[in-house]
Amino acid sequence: MKKEYDLIVIGAGPGGSIAAKTAAKEGLDVLLIEKRQEIGDPIRCAEGVGKYNLKQHIEPDPRWICADLKGSRIFSPDGTEIEMAEEIAGGEVGYVLERKIFDRALANESAIAGAEVMVKTRATDLIIENETVCGIKLMHMGDEYEVRSKIVIGADGMESKVGRWAGIDTSVKPADIETCAQYLVSNANIDQEFCYFYLGNEIAPAGYIWLFPKGGNKANVGIGILGSRSGENRPIDLLNEFIEKNMPDAKIIEMVVGGVPVSGTIDRTIANGLMLVGDAARQSDPITGGGIINAMDAGKIAAEIAVKAIKKGDYSTTTLQEYEDLWRETIGREIDNSLIVKETFVNFTDEDLNSLANSLKNVNFTSMSLLDLLLALFKANKKLLWNLRGLFKDIVKNDVDFKYRS
Numbered sequence: 001m002k003k004e005y006d007l008i009v010i011g012a013g014p015g016g017s018i019a020a021k022t023a024a025k026e027g028l029d030v031l032l033i034e035k036r037q038e039i040g041d042p043i044r045c046a047e048g049v050g051k052y053n054l055k056q057h058i059e060p061d062p063r064w065i066c067a068d069l070k071g072s073r074i075f076s077p078d079g080t081e082i083e084m085a086e087e088i089a090g091g092e093v094g095y096v097l098e099r100k101i102f103d104r105a106l107a108n109e110s111a112i113a114g115a116e117v118m119v120k121t122r123a124t125d126l127i128i129e130n131e132t133v134c135g136i137k138l139m140h141m142g143d144e145y146e147v148r149s150k151i152v153i154g155a156d157g158m159e160s161k162v163g164r165w166a167g168i169d170t171s172v173k174p175a176d177i178e179t180c181a182q183y184l185v186s187n188a189n190i191d192q193e194f195c196y197f198y199l200g201n202e203i204a205p206a207g208y209i210w211l212f213p214k215g216g217n218k219a220n221v222g223i224g225i226l227g228s229r230s231g232e233n234r235p236i237d238l239l240n241e242f243i244e245k246n247m248p249d250a251k252i253i254e255m256v257v258g259g260v261p262v263s264g265t266i267d268r269t270i271a272n273g274l275m276l277v278g279d280a281a282r283q284s285d286p287i288t289g290g291g292i293i294n295a296m297d298a299g300k301i302a303a304e305i306a307v308k309a310i311k312k313g314d315y316s317t318t319t320l321q322e323y324e325d326l327w328r329e330t331i332g333r334e335i336d337n338s339l340i341v342k343e344t345f346v347n348f349t350d351e352d353l354n355s356l357a358n359s360l361k362n363v364n365f366t367s368m369s370l371l372d373l374l375l376a377l378f379k380a381n382k383k384l385l386w387n388l389r390g391l392f393k394d395i396v397k398n399d400v401d402f403k404y405r406s
Contacts, residue, residue, distance in 0.1 A: 001118060001140070001147065005031045007306050008136055008149040009115075010123045010162050012039045015278030015295030016155030017106035018057055022303035024114035028310060031147065032107065032115050033138060035122040035156075040103030044258050045292070046182065046212045046220050048195060051086075051094035053293040057300070060095065064105055067096035067213040070193045076357035077200035077350035093195055096212045096220075097292075126152065126165045126274075132315065133166055133273030151306045151315050152274050155299065158261050160280035166271040170280065175228035176263030178207055178289050181235040182222030184254035188247065190219055198242070199353050205233060206346040209242050221247065224260060224289055226346060260289035264339040265332055270320040275302045283331055286342040294331050301326050344385065352384055 009020045012034035020032040047066070054060065071085045072093050086093055111117045120141060127135035127146060135148035154162030158177075163170040188211070190196065196211035203209055206226035211219050223239040236257065243250055261282045269281040277283070277298040284291030305323040309315050348356075359380035378385050 001031070001116065001145065002029075003146075004135075004148040005029045005116075006149060006310055007031070007151050007153065007303075008033070008147065009153045009155060010136065011035075011155035011157065011278070011280070012107045012110075012117065012119070013103060013155055013157070013278060013295065014106055014292050015280075015283075015299035016153065017103070017110045017299070018296045019153050019155065019277060019299035019303040019306075020115040020117075021106070021110035021113045022300050023306055024110060026303070026307045028303075028307060030110070030115035031149070032110055032117045033121040033123065034107075034117070034119045037120040038100075039107045039119060040100040042256055043099045043182075043254075044256060045099065045260075045290070046210050046222055047097045047099050047214075048093055048212050048290065049095055049097060049292050053297075054095065057296045058106065058109065061105065064098045064101040065095050066098050066215040066218075067192055069093055069096065069195055069213070072195045072197060074197045074357070075199065076354045077202070078354045078357075080354060080357040080361065082357055082360050083194075096195070096214060098214075123156070123162060126162065128166070131272055133271060150273070150310050151320075153299070153302050153306065154274065154276045154280045155278050155295070156280050158259060158279045158282075160276055162274070163266075163269075163276050163280055166274045168266065168268050168271060168276065170266060170276075170282075172259075172261050172263060172282070173227075175226070176261060177227045177259040178224035178262050179227055179235050179259055180222060180224040180289070181239050181257045182220055182255070183239065183243070183250075183252045184214065184218060185221050185243070185247065185250040185252055186216075186218050187249045187251050188213070188217055188219035188221070189249060192217075200350055202350070203238060203242055209239070218253075219250075221250070226262070227259075260284060260291075262286040262289055262342060265328070265335055268324075269327070270317050270324050272317055272320075273315045275305070275320055275323050277302050281327075283327070283335065286335060286339040287345070294335075297331055298327050348384070356381055356384065 006028040007023050007030045009016045009032045020030050024030045074082045122139050123136045125137040126133050133152050137146050154160050156162050160170040192213040198209040204223050204225050207224040209223045211221050213219050223235045266282050269276040278295030283294040302323050309319045
């Protein structure tokens with residue numbers, strides 16, 4: 001470890017590793033640090049990711065792909081099943097990853113590109129001079145160091161300490177967090193080519209239960225419920241009830257718990273000499289909680305802007321504003337739309353969810369786009385989905401009659 005780098009990236013998740021790789025390939029001197037001693041462990045997600053977007057960042061490798069999905073099966077509270085092809089099933093359907101291997105593969109690519117990677121290395125504070133971030137204080141193997149840099153990228157997860165140290169409010173209200181629990185189970189006895197989603201306020205208040213195949217008759221079985229709706233229901237208890245009822249032969253071999261921000265983006269993701277990416281910038285999808293691809297996309301954008309800023313010799317927010325603008329125009333727009341959908345759906349009763357599912361019973365999902373699906377859903381349920389009419393207006397001006405008819 002040297003005393004100075006062009007760029008320091010804090011957090012070796014997908015966003016941080018892509019940022020480090022991108023910057024190193026462009027010739028920057030990069031340090032990537034991770035507080036844990038093993039990158040990718042413990043796992044903190046269902047591990048699903050869309051194929052097309054993943055391939056923009058890394059070539060798929062059988063070593064970290066557990067399942068290649070054809071689509072998803074969604075179950076309403078009354079058991080109505082809707083099957084969707086992969087192309088319209090959402091950004092978390094495509095491959096199911098082995099994150100312990102995948103995250104290490106990404107970090108390895110950053111190292112091959114020229115970045116220095118250090119594990120068991122925890123940032124303890126930022127070095128701030130003249131209101132500009134110009135390095136970090138860190139602890140490695142019990143020893144403390146100060147390392148300077150031109151720019152710092154914070155990829156340190158939800159309620160980012162790096163952001164707070166720079167004066168950015170990264171706090172999340174309990175009502176805006178999905179409280180999650182997940183088991184890895186054997187004897188899953190599910191179709192390994194589909195993921196499964198179960199909806200209902202009794203089994204998962206304002207959330208859902210998921211099953212993601214992991215190969216070899218294993219699966220990730222998890223639950224996420226909105227903090228403001230959980231009441232006395234603990235996610236782990238609801239998950240146990242679901243498994244006892246629906247998967248009596250399943251054997252639990254791993255467990256993880258945690259929280260996912262579903263509140264939409266924070267107000268600011270930059271400061272002088274600093275950018276935030278991934279969960280640190282709350283770039284996860286408010287509906288699914290998924291954030292792997294968003295983090296990777298944001299990491300790439302942030303690194304490209306860092307390269308520009310360093311060549312220019314200007315690390316102020318005036319220069320870094322380009323990162324803020326670019327990710328909000330792309331990732332941010334999708335998150336904003338998802339937030340509108342999420343805030344509508346969390347208020348649905350089980351009867352509402354059953355009505356939506358039943359309206360799609362005879363729809364052919366193999367010959368339609370996601371937009372076609374949403375339009376079909378809207379046309380059949382205008383009263384329930386009236387709050388979403390603006391989303392369709394932005395996409396198609398004349399395909400839907402938006403005049404309300406009760």
